[in-house]
Amino acid sequence: MTIVLYDLVGADEARPFSPHCWKVAFALAHKGLEFKSMPVRFTDIGEIEAGSFKTVPVIRDRGRTCADSFQIALYLEETYSxxxxxxxxxxxxxxSRFIEKWAQATLIGYIGPSLLLEIHAALDPADQVYFRGSREKRFGRTLEEAARGREDRLEGFRASLLPLRLMLSEQPFIGxxxxxxxxxxxxxxxQWARVISPFPLLAVDDPVTTWFERCLDLHDGIARRIPAAS
Structure with a gap:
């Protein structure tokens, strides 16, 4: 039976964008498992599997459900050993635990606020209302205020990638x-940033860029099939 991945989308169902759902899509492809992406909008999440979940990603496999990208990866590792x-x-x-915490602080800490307006623009009207309300409560300011100044902070963000850059200068993957x-x-x-926004997070000659291009081509180009935002 094909695995179902509940996958966050905006107004365009063909452009899934959640970073956490993309982790799972990569993991499923890594395992060589067939899966069906089930598009879900923010305001539909509460209806997944009879209202059992409040966030995505969620997978259904062999009559079981599993949520949280890391827990899903552990499930796939054990079930398909x-x-x-x-x-x-x-x-x-x-x-992976370390990378998850580092990425949350260093990557999402900058990228999340920077993309707020473009995420909002990618949503349908009902989701826009939900997104603005929930994110402005989270950040304690408007979307516009939270996103402002991303260009001024870009060099600092790029500088924060130095440990990753040095690692990827010596080996093709983090693994x-x-x-x-x-x-x-x-x-x-x-990939989340690539799908949502053309804002240049990485310099063209950055080893992290070379690594990411390599990742886009993994597993028959599962990520590259989604065109970059323009």
């Missing part, structure tokens, strides 16, 4: 010679 590993052992799990879930955590975030 005969397929390519997402972690290559306990060390890979610990690495080493092959991608692991740690790669998909970061790639999912950059």
């Amino acid at each position: 005969d397929r390519p590993s997402l972690f290559e052992g306990e060390g890979g799990k610990a690495l 080493g010679q092959r991608p692991l879930f740690a790669d998909y955590i970061v790639a999912g975030i950059f």
Whole structure:
């Protein structure tokens, strides 16, 4: 039975954008598992699986459901242990935990506020109302105020990527010679930005850019199939 991935979309169902859903899409492809992306808008999330979940990603597999991108990765690793590993052992799990926390603080901490207006513009009217209300409550200011000054903060953001840049100057993936879930955590975030906005987060000659281009081509180009925002 094909796995179902509940996948966050905006007005255009063909452009899933959630970084957390992209982590799972990469992970499913890594395992070589067939899956069906089920488009869900913000205001539809409460209806998933009879109202059992408040956030995505969620997968349904073999009559079971699982939520949270990291928990889904652990589920896939255990359930499909005969397929390519997402972690290559306990060390890979610990690495991925670190990368998840680092990415939340360093990547999403800058990218999230920077993309607020473009995310809002990509939504249908009902979701726009929900998104503006929920995000302005979260940030304690308007979307416009939260996004303002992203150009001024860009160089500082790029400088914060130095440890990742140095690593990727010496090896093709965060996981080493092959991608692991740690790669998909970061790639999912950059894919989120790529799908939503043409704002240039990375310099063209940055090793992180080269790595991300490599990730876009993984698994028959699952991520590159979605055109970049223009």
